[in-house]
Amino acid sequence: MRRDGNTRGPSLLVRGLFVLAALLAVTAGIARAQPPAPSPADLELGKKLYRTNCAGCHKWHGNGGGGYGGDALSLRHTTLDREQIITTIGCGRPSTGMPYHLRDAYEGDEKKCYGLGPSDLSPGMVLAANAFLRPSEIGIIADYVLARVKGRGEPGYDDCLEFFGTGSRVCNIFKSPVEGGPAAAPPGK
Amino acid sequence: MISFRNRLLGGCAAALIALGFAAGGAYAADVTQERLLNADQEAGNWILHHKDFSAHRYATLDQINASTVKNLKVAWTVQLGGIEGGGIWSHGGLEGTPLAEDGFLYVTDGWGSVYKIDTHGGEGKLVWKMDPKTDHDWAGAIACCGVDNRGVALWGDMVISHTLDGRLVATDKESGKVLWQRQIANPDKGEVVTGAPLVVKGMAITGVAGAEYGIRGWIAATDLKTHAEVWRTYTIPAKGEPGSETWKDDHNAAANGGGSTWVTGSYDPSTNTIVWGVGNPGPDWDSAYRPGDNLYTDSSLAVDADTGRIKWHFQHTPNDPYDYDSVAENVLADVNGPHGAMKIALEADRNGIGYAVDRNTGKFIWATPFVKKLTWTKGVNPETGKPMEYDASKGQQIYNPEATPTRTNKVTIICPGNMGGKNWPPTAYNPKLQTWYIPVIESCNKVTVEETVPGKSYKSREFFTGGGPSNPIKITGSVTAIDAATGKITGKLETPFPMLGGLLATPDLVFAGQPDGHVMALDAKTLAKLWDFNTGGGVSAPPMTFSVDGKQYIALLVGQGGAWDKWFIDGTPELKKIAPSSTLYVFGL
Numbered sequence: 001m002r003r004d005g006n007t008r009g010p011s012l013l014v015r016g017l018f019v020l021a022a023l024l025a026v027t028a029g030i031a032r033a034q035p036p037a038p039s040p041a042d043l044e045l046g047k048k049l050y051r052t053n054c055a056g057c058h059k060w061h062g063n064g065g066g067g068y069g070g071d072a073l074s075l076r077h078t079t080l081d082r083e084q085i086i087t088t089i090g091c092g093r094p095s096t097g098m099p100y101h102l103r104d105a106y107e108g109d110e111k112k113c114y115g116l117g118p119s120d121l122s123p124g125m126v127l128a129a130n131a132f133l134r135p136s137e138i139g140i141i142a143d144y145v146l147a148r149v150k151g152r153g154e155p156g157y158d159d160c161l162e163f164f165g166t167g168s169r170v171c172n173i174f175k176s177p178v179e180g181g182p183a184a185a186p187p188g189k
Numbered sequence: 190m191i192s193f194r195n196r197l198l199g200g201c202a203a204a205l206i207a208l209g210f211a212a213g214g215a216y217a218a219d220v221t222q223e224r225l226l227n228a229d230q231e232a233g234n235w236i237l238h239h240k241d242f243s244a245h246r247y248a249t250l251d252q253i254n255a256s257t258v259k260n261l262k263v264a265w266t267v268q269l270g271g272i273e274g275g276g277i278w279s280h281g282g283l284e285g286t287p288l289a290e291d292g293f294l295y296v297t298d299g300w301g302s303v304y305k306i307d308t309h310g311g312e313g314k315l316v317w318k319m320d321p322k323t324d325h326d327w328a329g330a331i332a333c334c335g336v337d338n339r340g341v342a343l344w345g346d347m348v349i350s351h352t353l354d355g356r357l358v359a360t361d362k363e364s365g366k367v368l369w370q371r372q373i374a375n376p377d378k379g380e381v382v383t384g385a386p387l388v389v390k391g392m393a394i395t396g397v398a399g400a401e402y403g404i405r406g407w408i409a410a411t412d413l414k415t416h417a418e419v420w421r422t423y424t425i426p427a428k429g430e431p432g433s434e435t436w437k438d439d440h441n442a443a444a445n446g447g448g449s450t451w452v453t454g455s456y457d458p459s460t461n462t463i464v465w466g467v468g469n470p471g472p473d474w475d476s477a478y479r480p481g482d483n484l485y486t487d488s489s490l491a492v493d494a495d496t497g498r499i500k501w502h503f504q505h506t507p508n509d510p511y512d513y514d515s516v517a518e519n520v521l522a523d524v525n526g527p528h529g530a531m532k533i534a535l536e537a538d539r540n541g542i543g544y545a546v547d548r549n550t551g552k553f554i555w556a557t558p559f560v561k562k563l564t565w566t567k568g569v570n571p572e573t574g575k576p577m578e579y580d581a582s583k584g585q586q587i588y589n590p591e592a593t594p595t596r597t598n599k600v601t602i603i604c605p606g607n608m609g610g611k612n613w614p615p616t617a618y619n620p621k622l623q624t625w626y627i628p629v630i631e632s633c634n635k636v637t638v639e640e641t642v643p644g645k646s647y648k649s650r651e652f653f654t655g656g657g658p659s660n661p662i663k664i665t666g667s668v669t670a671i672d673a674a675t676g677k678i679t680g681k682l683e684t685p686f687p688m689l690g691g692l693l694a695t696p697d698l699v700f701a702g703q704p705d706g707h708v709m710a711l712d713a714k715t716l717a718k719l720w721d722f723n724t725g726g727g728v729s730a731p732p733m734t735f736s737v738d739g740k741q742y743i744a745l746l747v748g749q750g751g752a753w754d755k756w757f758i759d760g761t762p763e764l765k766k767i768a769p770s771s772t773l774y775v776f777g778l
Contacts, residue, residue, distance in 0.1 A: 056277045056755075060330070066639050067652025068333055068401055068756055124759075130279060168326040169354075173377045173649050 038143040046144025047163065049137055053101065053129065060163045060170075061155035062145070071097060075149045085142040087113075090135070092126055099129040101138060220290075220343040222390050226458055233736030235289040236343050238385040239615060240733070243521040244455040246617040247694040248734045252741040255697045257778055258710045258720045264742060264777035267306055267313040271298025272748065272771045274336070276329020280769035281336035282729060282750020284613075286385065286691075287773070288341055289735030289744070295343070296773055299336040299750055300325070301352035303360060306773065308737045313775060317365025321352045327376045328354035331650050332383070333401035334752035339453065339613075340385035342393060344413050349393050351382040357393055357411055369416055379404050379650055384451045387463070389494050392419055394454070394463060400447030400471045400486075400514070403653035408450050408465050408490075410497060420497030424448035424467045424485045431499075432484035435507075437584050440643035442479035445653060447471030448486045452516040452613050455534075457548060461494045464521065464534055464548065468514035473607070474594050475655025476510035478641040480584025483508055487515045489536050489544075491551060501551030505538045507579060508586040510594050511565060511636070512607040512658075513540035520618045520625060521548055526674025528554070535673060537616050537627045539609025542569060543671055555676035559627050559669045560610040564592040565603055594636040594656065606634030607658045608757055614691030615731055617699060619713055624679060625671045626699050628688030632664040632760060664760030668692065668701055668716060682716040686761055689753060691731030693743070702728030702745055704753060704764055708774070726770035729753070743776040 038046070051060070057072040058064040064072030080088065091113035092100030100106070100113065106126055111117045116126075133141070152159065160171035218224070220236060228234070229241040232249050240246050253261060271281045281299030288295045293316065294306040300323045305316040329336060332353060342349040347368060348360040355374030360367055373395050374380035379402025386393040392410040400406065406424035411417070425446040426432035436443040447470045454465030470486040472478055488504040506513045520535040534548035541560040546553055553574030566576040566588045573579075578588045587593050594601045614628045638656040647653050666687040670680040690702035698719070699711040704727045710720040727749030734743050748771040758765055 052274075052279075056279060059277065060326075065652060066657055067654045068657055068752075071657065164326055168324050169376070170324070170326040170330060172327075 038140070038147060042140050043144055043147055046140045047148070049133070049141050050144050053131065053133065054141065057097070061159060062149035063155065075145050076152050076155075078150055082142050082146060085145055086138055089133070089138045089141060092129070094121075094125050097127065099127040101129040101133040102135070103132040219345045225388065233289070233741075234291065235287070235733050235735050238286055238288070238340055238342065238387060238453045239455065239518060242456040242458065244518045244615070244618075245520060245522075245620065245694070246615055246692065246731070246733075247619055249696065250734050250736055250741045251696050252736075253695065253698070253734070253743065253778060255712055255719060258698060260778050261710065261720055261722070261743070261776050263722070264775045265312045266775065267304075267315065267773045269296070269298050269302075269304060269746075269748075269771040269773060271300045271302055271336075272769050273300075273325070274329065275300075275325025276332060278329050278332065278336050278755070281771075282727075282769065283746035283748035283771060284335075284337045284383075284730050284750045285340040285746055286731050286733055287744045287746065288343060289733070290343060292737035294735070294744060294773070295341045295348055296746060297338040297340055297350060298771060299338055299353075301338045301350060301358075303341055303348055303350050305348070305362070305365060308735075308742070308775070310738070313773065319348075319358070319360045319365050319367060321350070321356065321358050321367070321370070323352045324354045324376075328352075328381050331376055331379050331399065331402050332381050333398070333652075335750050335755070337383040337750050339383060342386040342388045344388045344391065344393070347413070349386050349388060349413065351384065351386060351395065353381050353383065355380055355382050357386065357395060359413065371411060371416055373409060373411065377649065382451070385453045387453050387456065388413070389456050389463060392494075394465075396450030396452065396454070396465065398449045398451035400449040400468045401473065401652055401654050402650060403445030403447070403471050403647050404449065405444060405446055406448030406450050406468060408463075408492065408497065422492055422497035422499065424450060424490065426484065435482040435484040436479060437481035438479055445471055445647050446479065446483060446486065447473075449514070449516060452518055455519050455521050456494065457521055460549060462491050462500055462548075463494050464489060464491050464519040466490070466514075466516040466519065466536065468516045469509055469512050472641045472646070472653050472655030473512040474510060474636050474638050474657075475596070475641045476508050477585050477596050478643075478655060479508070481508060487513060489515060489519050489534060489546065489551070491548070503544070503546045503551045503553065503574065505536075505542070505544065506540050507575065508584070510586070511540065511603055513538065513609060515539065516613060517611060518615055519548075520616060522618055522620065522623070522625070522673050524623050524674040526623070526672070528674070531674070533673065535616070535618070535625055537611040539605070539611060540565065541605040541610030543625070543627060543676070544574065545673065545676060546574070557671060557676040557678060559629060559671065559678065560605050561631050561667070562604040562633060563610070564633070565589055594638045596638055596640055599638045601636050602633050602662070603636055604633035605630065606632035606660065606664065606760070607636060608632060608634070608687075608752075612689070614689055614729075617692035617694035618673065619694045619696070621696060622713060623673045624713065625673045626692050626694060627669045627671065628690065628692050628701060629667040629669050630664065630687035630689075631666055631683070632687065633662045634664075634757075634760065635659045635661055658756065660757050660760035662760060664757070666703075668699065668711060670716060680716040682711060682718065686764065689729045689751065693732040693734060695734060700732040700743060702730065702732060702747075704729060704749065704761070705767065706747070708732065708745060708776075722776070724772070724774055726772060727764070727767040740777060745774050745776075747772045747774050
C-alpha cells in the first residue's frame with residue numbers, strides 16, 4: 001500500500017533518520033534484553049504470525065517488492081538488527097507504507113515511537129496495521145525474520161517448501177521453471 | 190426448444206413435467222444453445238452471466254417497478270463462505286452474478302465454491318455446495334486484484350465454473366458432484382481465472398488474468414463434451430502474425446505483454462462472433478519498455494466462435510501508459526437514431542470514455558467521456574476514434590504530457606485514476622429506452638513509474654508493473670446514462686462512493702450496489718433514487734432479478750471483494766470501516 005506524497009518510500013535521508021531513531025530507541029530502553037535463541041516451536045509460531053501479518057506486503061519470501069501497490073523493502077537484504085526490526089514492526093515507519101503493529105504506539109504521552117505523540121502526527125502520517133500484535137508476538141516475528149529471512153539469497157525451492165509445506169503447488173515454479181521465465185533461482189541460503 | 194433430460198426421466202415422468210411446464214410451473218430442462226440464444230425471453234430465469242448473449246443485463250420482469258419498488262424489502266438471506274485469505278490477500282470477497290433457473294440460484298464465492306440454492310417457498314435453502322478445493326497459496330499470491338470469482342455458466346445438465354487456480358470445472362446440476370475438470374490456465378506463469386465462463390455452442394469460453402505478472406493473454410474454448418481445447422487465441426500476436434509489428438522493441442516485450450481477458454464477453458449469433466475485451470499491456474506504467482501500439486491490448490476483439498480467428502479489433506489506448514485496460518464487456522445493441530439503424534457494440538472503457546463501434550466491422554461510430562474529470566487526453570478524434578494526440582509514427586505515445594507517466598515524468602496525477610472510469614462491474618442496457626447505464630468510478634490517482642530492465646525485471650510470479658499507483662485524492666462515483674444512438678449523456682446520479690458492483694436494468698428501474706453497503710433502485714429515465722437499503726456489508730457484485738412461485742425477486746451478493754481495500758482504500762477512507770462478509774441477499778415485495 002502506498003501513501004500519499006511518498007509513493008516510492010521516503011528519501012534515503014528520511015529513512016536514515018528513522019533507522020537512527022530506531023537505534024536511539026534501543027538506548028532509550030524500549031528494547032528488551034537479548035532473549036535466548038528461539039526454539040523450533042517459536043520459529044513455527046513466528047512463521048504463522050509472519051504469514052498473517054507481513055506476507056501480504058513483504059511476500060512469503062520477504063523480498064517485498066515494487067508493483068501494483070506494494071513497495072515493501074526486502075527483509076532478506078535488510079541490515080537491521082533484532083531491536084531495530086522490533087521497533088519497525090511495533091512503530092511502523094511514518095510516511096511510508098510500513099504500518100505500526102503496537103496498539104498504543106502513538107497513544108498517550110509516552111512518545112514511545114520515534115518520540116512522536118498524537119499531536120505530532122499529521123493525518124495519514126502513520127498507518128495502523130490491520131491487526132495489532134502483542135510485544136511478545138513482535139519479538140517472535142523478529143526472531144523468525146532473523147533466522148529464516150534476513151541474509152538469505154534469492155528465494156528457492158527449499159525456502160518455499162520450508163514456508164508452505166507440500167500441500168500447495170506454490171513452490172513448483174522453483175523446481176521446474178516455466179518457459180519464458182528466468183532460470184531457476186539457486187536454492188536458498 | 191426445450192430438450193428434457195431423458196437420461197433421468199421415463200416417459201411418464203416426462204409427461205408430468207411437460208404438464209407442469211404447460212401450467213407454468215417449474216421444469217427441469219437441459220440448457221441448450223437454443224435456450225441460450227433466447228435467454229432474454231426466459232423472463233423469470235437468468236441463465237447467462239450477462240442475462241443474454243448481448244450482455245444487456247436487462248430483465249423484462251416488472252412486478253418490481255417505479256411505483257412498487259418503495260415496498261421492496263429483504264425476503265431472505267443465505268450466509269456463504271470463502272471469506273478466508275490466501276497468498277497476499279487477507280480475505281476473499283464476492284463479485285459474482287447469480288444465475289437463476291426454475292427457482293434455483295447458482296452462486297459462487299471468491300475461491301470458486303458453487304452453491305445451488307432452492308428459492309421456492311419464500312426462503313433460500315442450500316441444495317448443495319461444490320468446493321473445488323482451490324490452491325489458496327498458489328493462486329492467491331498472484332491474484333493482482335483480489336480473491337474473486339464472477340459466477341457460473343449452465344450447459345446441458347452441468348454447472349460450469351472456474352477456479353482462481355486456473356481450472357474449468359463441470360458439476361452435475363442435480364447432485365453437485367464434480368463430473369470432470371481441466372487445468373486451463375497456469376498459475377506458475379502468473380495466470381489466474383476470475384471471470385465467469387461464457388458457453389457458446391457447447392464450448393466454454395475462458396478468459397485469463399495476470400497482466401500485472403507479465404503473462405501473454407489469451408481466450409480459450411473448451412468443448413464441453415470431449416473436454417478438449419477447441420481453440421486458444423492469444424491477445425498478443427506471435428512474431429510474424431498480424432499485429433506483431435506493433436511491438437517495436439528489441440527485447441521481446443510481447444512475451445510478457447499482458448492483454449488479460451478476465452471479464453466475460455458477449456456473442457452475436459447473426460455473425461457467429463464472440464466480442465471480448467482485452468486488458469492492459471505489461472508493464473503497466475513503463476510504456477517506454479514496449480514502444481508501439483501493443484496490439485491487441487486495450488482493445489475490443491471480435492473472434493469467430495468456431496475457430497477463434499480474429500475478425501476485427503478496435504483499440505482504445507495505444508501504447509497505454511495508464512493501466513487503462515479494455516477488459517469490459519461489449520454490449521451488443523440494435524439502435525435507431527440520427528445515424529439510422531445501427532448494429533453496435535458499446536464499451537465503457539477504463540480510460541473514462543464510452544465507445545460505440547459497428548459490431549460487424551469494428552468501425553468507430555461515437556465516443557463520449559463518461560467521467561466528470563478526464564485529463565489524459567484532449568478527446569477522441571471523431572474520424573478515427575483514436576485519442577487526439579495519437580501519432581502513428583511514434584513508438585511511445587505521449588498523450589497530455591502533464592498527465593502521461595513516463596521515465597522522465599515519473600510521478601503523475603492521472604484522471605481517471607488507474608482503476609479506471611469504469612472497471613469490471615458491468616453496465617446495463619435498456620433496449621426500450623435505448624439507454625446505456627454505466628457504473629462509474631469518479632477518480633484521479635497518482636502513478637509512479639519505475640524503469641523496467643530487459644532480462645532483469647521480469648520474475649515469474651512477481652509483479653511486473655513498471656511502477657505503481659497511490660490514492661491521495663478522494664474517489665467517488667456515479668451512475669451515468671448515455672443515449673446509445675447518439676452517445677449523448679442523458680443523466681448522472683452522483684454517488685458518495687465509487688461504483689464497484691455493476692448494474693441491472695428493468696423496464697423502468699436501474700439497480701446498483703455500493704461498497705458502503707447500500708443497494709439502490711433508480712428511475713430508469715431520471716436516475717432519481719426511488720429506494721435504498723443498507724445491507725451492512727460492502728457490495729462489489731452486480732444485482733440480478735428472477736422470479737419463482739409467480740413472484741419477482743432481486744438478488745445480490747454482499748461481501749467486499751476485489752482489490753479496493755488493499756490497493757485503493759486511501760481514496761475512500763470511510764470504507765476502512767467495512768468488514769469482509771459473505772452473504773446472498775434476496776429482496777422481494
